[in-house]
Amino acid sequence: xxxxxxxxxxxxxxxxxxxxxxxxxxxxxxxxxxxxxxxxxxxxxxxxxxxxxxxxxxxxxxxxxxxxxxxxxxxxxxxxxxxxxxxxxxxxxxxxxxxxxxxxxxxxxxxxxxxxxxxxxxxxxxxxxxxxxxxxxxxxxxxxxxxxxxxxxxxxxxxxxxxxxxxxxxxxxxxxxxxxxxxxxxxxxxxxxxxxxxxxxxxxxxxxxxxxxxxxxxxxxxxxxxxxxxxxxxxxxxxxxxxxxxxxxxxxxxxxxxxxxxxxxxxxxxxxxxxxxxxxxxxxxxxxxxxxxxxxxxxxxxxx
Amino acid sequence: xxxxxxxxxxxxxxxxxxxxxxxxxxxxxxxxxxxxxxxxxxxxxxxxxxxxxxxxxxxxxxxxxxxxxxxxxxxxxxxxxxxxxxxxxxxxxxxxxxxxxxxxxxxxxxxxxxxxxxxxxxxxxxxxxxxxxxxxxxxxxxxxxxxxxxxxxxxxxxxxxxxxxxxxxxxxxxxxxxxxxxxxxxxxxxxxxxxxxxxxxxxxxxxxxxxxx
Numbered sequence: 001x002x003x004x005x006x007x008x009x010x011x012x013x014x015x016x017x018x019x020x021x022x023x024x025x026x027x028x029x030x031x032x033x034x035x036x037x038x039x040x041x042x043x044x045x046x047x048x049x050x051x052x053x054x055x056x057x058x059x060x061x062x063x064x065x066x067x068x069x070x071x072x073x074x075x076x077x078x079x080x081x082x083x084x085x086x087x088x089x090x091x092x093x094x095x096x097x098x099x100x101x102x103x104x105x106x107x108x109x110x111x112x113x114x115x116x117x118x119x120x121x122x123x124x125x126x127x128x129x130x131x132x133x134x135x136x137x138x139x140x141x142x143x144x145x146x147x148x149x150x151x152x153x154x155x156x157x158x159x160x161x162x163x164x165x166x167x168x169x170x171x172x173x174x175x176x177x178x179x180x181x182x183x184x185x186x187x188x189x190x191x192x193x194x195x196x197x198x199x200x201x202x203x204x205x206x207x208x209x210x211x212x213x214x215x216x217x218x219x220x221x222x223x224x225x226x227x228x229x230x231x232x233x234x235x236x237x238x239x240x241x242x243x244x245x246x247x248x249x250x251x252x253x254x255x256x257x258x259x260x261x262x263x264x265x266x267x268x269x270x271x272x273x274x275x276x277x278x279x280x281x282x283x284x285x286x287x288x289x290x291x292x293x294x295x296x297x298x299x300x301x302x303x304x
Numbered sequence: 305x306x307x308x309x310x311x312x313x314x315x316x317x318x319x320x321x322x323x324x325x326x327x328x329x330x331x332x333x334x335x336x337x338x339x340x341x342x343x344x345x346x347x348x349x350x351x352x353x354x355x356x357x358x359x360x361x362x363x364x365x366x367x368x369x370x371x372x373x374x375x376x377x378x379x380x381x382x383x384x385x386x387x388x389x390x391x392x393x394x395x396x397x398x399x400x401x402x403x404x405x406x407x408x409x410x411x412x413x414x415x416x417x418x419x420x421x422x423x424x425x426x427x428x429x430x431x432x433x434x435x436x437x438x439x440x441x442x443x444x445x446x447x448x449x450x451x452x453x454x455x456x457x458x459x460x461x462x463x464x465x466x467x468x469x470x471x472x473x474x475x476x477x478x479x480x481x482x483x484x485x486x487x488x489x490x491x492x493x494x495x496x497x498x499x500x501x502x503x504x505x506x507x508x509x510x511x512x513x514x515x516x517x
Contacts, residue, residue: 174310174311175311175314175427178311286325286400289401293321293400296404297404300411304411
């Protein structure tokens with residue numbers, strides 16, 4: 001019975017509240033800029049509007065173009081189910097699921113990039129090239145962070161790696177975990193194309209990274225992409241919250257804690273976006289390499 | 305207690321990487337200043353009883369490294385009209401990777417050293433080697449004379465880290481002497497930078513490789 005309650009809260013919270021995070025971030029940015037800003041629920045309105053619209057498909061595109069948003073959304077959705085959010089274990093949990101998580105994120109990215117290439121637009125090809133270049137630097141940092149957790153907990157299952165024993169590791173190997181936290185924060189910003197790595201609000205194709213890949217999608221396909229992006233932000237936000245606030249043993253109390261943590265992540269994201277300028281494109285790999293080094297240093301400290 | 309100390313040491317090492325990776329000179333100066341302040345308060349964590357002289361020396365070190373020298377360097381940038389980019393000889397990513405390699409080697413090397421048992425668990429020794437290595441990297445791979453001053457400062461920070469192990473044995477006079485040396489060194493370098501910039505159009509050390517009558 002307990003697992004049923006947990007799993008239903010998990011699904012409702014993740015799939016229902018993911019778009020809210022972006023709304024809170026945008027509200028924070030507006031507050032910094034002295035504006036009223038869009039309503040917190042704006043993404044819900046956008047999604048409702050987009051899913052009612054029809055689609056336009058260019059005649060040069062193939063099935064790949066349609067597959068991009070679908071696979072992107074489905075992989076993000078499965079990733080959400082793989083994550084242990086609060087309480088005991090995730091709805092889907094098995095030995096080796098971190099690998100599954102990483103590969104699902106990679107698969108989604110592969111299909112989004114392929115769909116972008118499929119349009120034949122030079123802008124989209126450029127965006128895909130950038131996205132993939134940065135991803136191949138961001139992924140090692142993420143995996144090395146997972147390796148730290150796996151090494152600490154001596155298991156290779158997300159529910160145990162991010163389980164209740166994490167609190168004791170903060171006192172015994174806090175340095176490594178702090179390094180992973182910083183590294184994952186950089187990855188959160190990159191993977192969700194936020195400032196300082198990418199500007200989600202830019203209107204200039206040449207400066208876009210992620211946005212340019214989805215320029216040709218319209219209607220429900222664009223809706224799926226936006227919702228998938230919201231889920232992805234939720235995934236990385238939840239990972240960081242779980243890392244900082246390890247679950248307590250008292251099951252249901254973890255959910256409010258997670259919600260507060262995610263609220264903090266969303267507001268923090270807004271603060272970072274408001275106070276930082278975008279990095280020069282050539283400097284982005286530098287930061288990603290630094291993120292890899294931080295995670296790698298975390299691993300080395302444990303092996304010592 | 306040692307847990308917090310370990311985190312602080314890692315922050316100091318992370319500042320090494322920041323100094324290697326940041327592209328603006330002012331960013332490097334800030335990183336070095338922060339590292340200096342951090343190192344200045346380290347004795348608090350290692351030794352419970354510092355005494356008045358210890359505290360005085362600590363305060364001098366913190367003020368000197370955190371305030372006086374950075375202000376002096378920023379003043380030098382302004383006076384000599386130095387451009388704000390670092391201009392490395394090897395790229396930032398390569399120097400970051402070299403720094404990481406050095407840090408990893410430092411960890412391996414220090415585990416083979418015959419240290420006393422109370423020091424082996426500490427990260428102090430590898431952090432000190434890593435910082436010295438970063439200082440050398442900075443000295444050799446940056447074009448501008450002001451970056452060499454900063455490399456020298458990082459190098460000194462590394463030596464200070466190692467010296468923390470011996471704080472009880474090391475006479476305070478020696479440490480005060482080191483601080484004085486450092487200050488004089490930076491002072492002299494500042495004057496040299498000023499003169500170079502007055503004689504030549506740039507302070508790039510590439511121009512210093514040829515001697516003329």
